Amino acid sequence: DVQLVESGGGSAQSGGSLRLSCAASGVIGSSMCIGWFRQTPGKEREGVAAISTNGDSRYYASFVTGRFTISQDDVANTVYLQMNDLKPDDTAMYYCAAEAAFCSSLLYLRARAYTYWGQGTQVTVS
Helix, strand or coil: CEEEEEECCEEECCCCCEEEEEEEEECCCCCCEEEEEEECCCCCCEEEEEEECCCCCEEECCCCCCCEEEEEECCCCEEEEEECCCCHHHCEEEEEEEECCCCCCHHHHCHHHCCEECCCEEEEEC
16 A cells, blocks of 8 residues: 655745645555545546656646646655745645656556545635
8 A cells, every 4th residue: 555645735825835745655666656636625636737757748637737736755655745926825735645657658647547646735725
């Protein structure tokens, strides 16, 4: 199994920045797909960004392109989501997810593509 722990959420002003972290532990394969998702009450979980741990592919939802960047630290088994130019609409619970697969397409911005999930970290933008 893979365990995921998110951190870095909090409050920010509109136009501000936050960096979320997703620390992975457990059985981590040589090629994993790690995704960031967000959810607000009453809405479906939506994909924000995804990255293959071999670093060859990254995918972003259109509403974050140019503002958010997904990256990884191989040594620390951690994936980051740098969020810049935050907007009130970015307010949500943010989750990271993992799947033992190569992120081959935008399908990895769909929640059903993932088996392992973290508990989430709240982001509030005012």
